[in-house]
Amino acid sequence: MNRELPIYLPIKAVLLILVQAFIFSKMALFGFISPMIYSILLYIYPTHKNRSLWITWAFLFGLSLDILLDTLALHAIVLLFMAYIRPKIMRVMFGLNFEQKSFRIHQAPVAQRYTFIAAIILLHHLVYFSLEAFSWSKWLLVIEKTFSTGIVSFIFSLLLINLLTTRKK
Amino acid sequence: MQRIIDFFLSNKLRLLFWCYLLIGIALTTSENIYLKSSYLNTSSRLSGGVHLFFSGIGDYFSLASENKFLTTQNKVLMERLIALEKHNLKRDSTLTKKNFEFINGRIIKNSYTGIDNYLTLSLGKEDSVFTDMGVVNEKGLLGIIEFSGNSFSTVQSILHSKSKINVKVKGTDYFGSLVWDGKKPNKVQLIDIPDLAPIKKGDTIISGGMSSIFPENIPVGTIEDFKLTAAKNYYIVEIRLFNDMQNIGPVYVIKNHLKQEIKAVENNKDE
Numbered sequence: 353m354n355r356e357l358p359i360y361l362p363i364k365a366v367l368l369i370l371v372q373a374f375i376f377s378k379m380a381l382f383g384f385i386s387p388m389i390y391s392i393l394l395y396i397y398p399t400h401k402n403r404s405l406w407i408t409w410a411f412l413f414g415l416s417l418d419i420l421l422d423t424l425a426l427h428a429i430v431l432l433f434m435a436y437i438r439p440k441i442m443r444v445m446f447g448l449n450f451e452q453k454s455f456r457i458h459q460a461p462v463a464q465r466y467t468f469i470a471a472i473i474l475l476h477h478l479v480y481f482s483l484e485a486f487s488w489s490k491w492l493l494v495i496e497k498t499f500s501t502g503i504v505s506f507i508f509s510l511l512l513i514n515l516l517t518t519r520k521k
Numbered sequence: 522m523q524r525i526i527d528f529f530l531s532n533k534l535r536l537l538f539w540c541y542l543l544i545g546i547a548l549t550t551s552e553n554i555y556l557k558s559s560y561l562n563t564s565s566r567l568s569g570g571v572h573l574f575f576s577g578i579g580d581y582f583s584l585a586s587e588n589k590f591l592t593t594q595n596k597v598l599m600e601r602l603i604a605l606e607k608h609n610l611k612r613d614s615t616l617t618k619k620n621f622e623f624i625n626g627r628i629i630k631n632s633y634t635g636i637d638n639y640l641t642l643s644l645g646k647e648d649s650v651f652t653d654m655g656v657v658n659e660k661g662l663l664g665i666i667e668f669s670g671n672s673f674s675t676v677q678s679i680l681h682s683k684s685k686i687n688v689k690v691k692g693t694d695y696f697g698s699l700v701w702d703g704k705k706p707n708k709v710q711l712i713d714i715p716d717l718a719p720i721k722k723g724d725t726i727i728s729g730g731m732s733s734i735f736p737e738n739i740p741v742g743t744i745e746d747f748k749l750t751a752a753k754n755y756y757i758v759e760i761r762l763f764n765d766m767q768n769i770g771p772v773y774v775i776k777n778h779l780k781q782e783i784k785a786v787e788n789n790k791d792e
Binding site: 403 | 632634
């Protein structure tokens with residue numbers, strides 16, 4: 353069965369929102385860590401598709417999460433920003449391969465893929481916590497939260513990506 | 522004209538990005554009461570229903586422990602009542618006139634790991650719950666209503682960077698403000714306590730009653746540690762909360778019947 357049919361993406365997105373809002377956001381590992389795994393949308397959304405549609409998607413996805421989590425529009429802003437700069441991060445991570453139309457992220461070497469996931473998670477968390485704190489005086493707290501939550505989010509994200517994506521043999 | 526259309530078409534993505542960004546910033550930081558309240562009202566109506574459904578499922582599993590808790594609380598209250606009656610405490614009009622009324626509800630969504638945390642309450646304007654009312658449970662302070670929709674309300678938790686509640690050290694008249702450093706959900710900080718205050722580890726902290734939101738003597742927590750500020754004239758006190766902020770069930774919203782009167786007097790004084 354072809355798992356790259358477009359129908360799968362909305363289903364994955366809705367599942368991600370529900371899993372984030374009702375499972376991961378309710379977690380408190382070590383008493384203070386709630387993993388943010390929804391940033392894997394930046395990994396699973398196909399590359400080289402209509403970019404206007406992509407950032408609209410990202411904004412609406414973030415806003416749905418904001419409505420469920422009472423965070424005004426923080427997730428929407430962060431995801432919109434990440435969606436907008438995703439091609440730039442990919443160009444840095446995957447180099448010239450990314451320029452080719454035939455580029456598929458799941459065909460890239462494992463090390464590159466994992467570095468990409470770690471980079472988007474860290475950047476996403478840094479922007480999110482900076483916006484949430486919105487004060488220079490809390491920079492240490494922002495860095496602490498970015499790294500502690502980032503590491504846990506990275507582990508859960510890898511598990512989820514392996515669950516959500518197909519393995520081509 | 523053609524040039525303008527060409528400009529929009531060639532910068533479509535950038536313009537779309539800035540457009541969404543402005544919408545996001547407006548929803549997050551706007552001080553416009555109409556925009557903010559209509560967004561919060563719509564979002565609380567949408568998310569409230571979903572959270573009520575999921576918390577309803579979870580509630581079934583905690584029925585046994587909740588029953589046990591209620592019978593224990595009943596026992597304590599009965600014992601207090603009997604003790605009061607033993608002392609022949611007569612009812613007079615000053616005792617029966619209620620300044621504070623408690624409205625009971627449930628927390629259907631809780632957060633405690635962010636820097637600014639909010640709770641969603643299953644009560645709204647239809648239940649006479651309005652902005653700036655205090656929220657407590659049997660163990661102590663929880664927060665203040667920040668926005669009240671028709672059927673649901675958003676509570677600014679004491680685990681919020683802007684939360685500042687008047688409290689005091691039990692048995693003394695030293696008042697301070699309760700704040701949160703954003704780190705652990707079971708620990709908050711007490712500031713503005715002068716270095717003359719005779720405090721020690723294990724002392725109880727209770728609400729100060731200096732505002733019209735919370736009555737006096739609502740428990741908060743105990744002193745775990747304290748140190749002087751850099752200027753050495755005030756203490757920063759680390760407090761362990763009585764409440765388990767990760768597990769909040771039934772709560773009470775406090776309605777102060779004298780609030781309007783207090784506000785009117787304060788406004789007169791300002792003029």
